[in-house]
Amino acid sequence: MAKIIPFKAVRPVADKVALVTCKTYDTYSSAELASWLDYNPYSFLHVIHPAYANAQKITLDKRFRGVALKYQDFKQEKILFSEEDPVFYLYEIQAKGQTFTGIIAGTSVEDYQNNVIKKHEDTLQYRVELFKDYLHQTHFNTEPVLITYPDSVEINTFISLRKNSEAIYEFSTTNKEKHTLWKIDTQSEIDFLQEHFEKIPNLYIADGHHRSASAELLYQQDKHLGNKNLNYFMSFLIAESNIKIYEFNRLIRDLNGLTKDEFLKKLSEHFKIEDKDQELWKPQNKYEFGMYLDGSFYALFYQFNDKNENGILDNLDAQILYDKVLHPLLGIEDLRNDERIDYIPGKQSILVIKELIDEGEFEVGFMLYPSDIKEIKTLADNNLIMPPKSTYIEPKFRSGLVVYEL
Incomplete structure (x- = not known):
C-alpha cells in the first residue's frame, strides 16, 4: 500500500x-x-x-x-x-x-x-x-x-x-x-x-x-x-x-590496443556482424546493438542460444554489452568512473556519435535498444540493480x- x-x-x-x-x-x-x-x-x-x-x-x-x-x-x-x-x-x-x-x-x-x-x-x-x-x-x-x-x-x-x-x-x-x-x-x-x-x-x-x-x-x-x-x-x-524510456549510448576513446580487424574478429565470437556502411542504423529489437567504427555503421546481433535461460540481469542489453564487449575486449571495468567511456542519451541523434568519432575524440560508439518498463520493474522486484547509465527517462x-x- x-x-x-x-x-x-x-x-x-x-x-x-x-x-x-x-x-x-x-x-x-x-x-x-x-x-x-x-x-x-x-x-x-x-x-x-x-x-x-x-x-x-x-x-x-x-x-x-x-x-x-x-x-x-x-x-x-x-x-x-x-x-x-x-x-x-x-x-x-x-x-x-x-x-x-x-x-x-x-x-x-x-x-x-x-x-x-x-x-x-x-x-x-x-x-x-x-x-x-x-x-x-x-x-x-x-x-x-x-x-x-x-x-x-x-x-x-x-x-x-x-x-x-x-x-x-x-x-x-x-x-x-x-x-x-x-x-x-x-x-x-x-x-x-x-x-x-x-x-x-x-x-x-x-x-x-x-x-x-x-x-x-x-x-x-x-x-x-x-x-x-x-x-x-x-x-x-x-x-x-x-x-x-530512452537508452544511453556508449562512446569509447580507444580499442584497448586492438586493431580494427582484431576487434571485429573478437566481436564475431558473440555477435553476427553486418556492415551497414553509411546507413544510420539503430537497433530495432532487444539483443541488437548498433556500432560506429572507422567511418562505418555496423549491426551487431547477439548470438547465444541460451540467452533466454540466463538470469534477469544477464539478459539486459546494457549488461550483455558490458560482459561481452566493454569489459573483456575494451578493458572498461568501472562504468561510472573510467575516463575512456562516455554516454549520450538515446534521444539525441546518432549523428552526434558519428561526429564525435569522426573528429577523433572517440574511436568506437555503441547504440543500444531501450529497456521497457516491464524489464525495469522485473529487476526492481528482484532487488537487482541495472548497470550505470542504462536508462534516460x-x-x-x-x-x-x-x-x-x-
Missing part, C-alpha cells in the same frame, strides 16, 4: 512563473548559465546556483548557505509564495509531440525503507551524502523524484476529467515546452487520490534514486527534531504507460515550479 500526502508548497507568483522556472542547472552549458543569470533576474538559477562566477572558489558549506539565503530573498521579494493549505497538484508537460501528466505529492520515507517504493539503480554514497547536506542546510527541495505506478483506470479517469478545470499556471518555455499546473485542494479529491494510491502495492522510482536516498538519510539524521516534513519527499507520480521536472520545504 502506497502512502501519498498533500503538502504546503511554495511556488512562483503566476505572472512570473515562466521566468522563474528553469531546467536543472547541470543541464546548462557555462555560456547558457551565464546568459540566464545575466539577463533574467527572476530565474530560479539564481537560487540553486548563487555566486556562479565564484562557485569553484567557495566551500560547499558556504555555497549551500548562499542557496538558503537567496531562496529567502525570492520569498521576501514576493517572487515565491506559500500555499495556505496542503494540496496535491496535477502537472502536464507537452514537449515535441509527447504529453506527460502526473500528480505532485509527498511520498513516504517509510515506504522507501520498506521497499514499497522500489529501486532499480545503484547510488554513489558521496552524492547521497552531498545532497543530504544540501537539504539539511537549505531546508527545501524543488526536484521531485520521478515515480511510476501501474496504470489505474480510476486515476486515469480522474486526471482526464480534472484537466477540464481551470489551471493555475499555463506557460511555455524557450525549449518549446508547454507546462500546465492544476491545484487539487478539495478534501474529496485529496481523499480520492490517497485511497486509490493505497490500493497500489508498489511504486517504482524511474528517476531520482540519489534524491530519494538523500531524503532517507536526512530523515535518519534529523528525525529527532520532530519535523514531520522529513517523513516524506516530493515526488512526481506518473502512470507507467506515460513515461518515455522522461519527463524532466522544472526547478522552481513547486518547492517542498523541510
Whole structure:
C-alpha cells in the first residue's frame, strides 16, 4: 500500500512563473548559465546556483548557505509564495509531440525503507551524502523524484476529467515546452487520490534514486527534531504507460590496443556482424546493438542460444554489452568512473556519435535498444540493480515550479 500526502508548497507568483522556472542547472552549458543569470533576474538559477562566477572558489558549506539565503530573498521579494493549505497538484508537460501528466505529492520515507517504493539503480554514497547536506542546510527541495505506478483506470479517469478545470499556471518555455499546473485542494479529491494510491502495492522510482536516498538519510539524521516534513519527499507520480524510456549510448576513446580487424574478429565470437556502411542504423529489437567504427555503421546481433535461460540481469542489453564487449575486449571495468567511456542519451541523434568519432575524440560508439518498463520493474522486484547509465527517462521536472520545504 502506497502512502501519498498533500503538502504546503511554495511556488512562483503566476505572472512570473515562466521566468522563474528553469531546467536543472547541470543541464546548462557555462555560456547558457551565464546568459540566464545575466539577463533574467527572476530565474530560479539564481537560487540553486548563487555566486556562479565564484562557485569553484567557495566551500560547499558556504555555497549551500548562499542557496538558503537567496531562496529567502525570492520569498521576501514576493517572487515565491506559500500555499495556505496542503494540496496535491496535477502537472502536464507537452514537449515535441509527447504529453506527460502526473500528480505532485509527498511520498513516504517509510515506504522507501520498506521497499514499497522500489529501486532499480545503484547510488554513489558521496552524492547521497552531498545532497543530504544540501537539504539539511537549505531546508527545501524543488526536484521531485520521478515515480511510476501501474496504470489505474480510476486515476486515469480522474486526471482526464480534472484537466477540464481551470489551471493555475499555463506557460511555455524557450525549449518549446508547454507546462500546465492544476491545484487539487478539495478534501474529496485529496481523499480520492490517497485511497486509490493505497490500493497500489508498489511504486517504482524511474528517476531520482540519489534524491530519494538523500531524503532517507536526512530523515535518519534529523528525525529527532520532530519535523514531520522529513517523513516524506516530493515526488512526481506518473502512470507507467506515460513515461518515455530512452537508452544511453556508449562512446569509447580507444580499442584497448586492438586493431580494427582484431576487434571485429573478437566481436564475431558473440555477435553476427553486418556492415551497414553509411546507413544510420539503430537497433530495432532487444539483443541488437548498433556500432560506429572507422567511418562505418555496423549491426551487431547477439548470438547465444541460451540467452533466454540466463538470469534477469544477464539478459539486459546494457549488461550483455558490458560482459561481452566493454569489459573483456575494451578493458572498461568501472562504468561510472573510467575516463575512456562516455554516454549520450538515446534521444539525441546518432549523428552526434558519428561526429564525435569522426573528429577523433572517440574511436568506437555503441547504440543500444531501450529497456521497457516491464524489464525495469522485473529487476526492481528482484532487488537487482541495472548497470550505470542504462536508462534516460522522461519527463524532466522544472526547478522552481513547486518547492517542498523541510
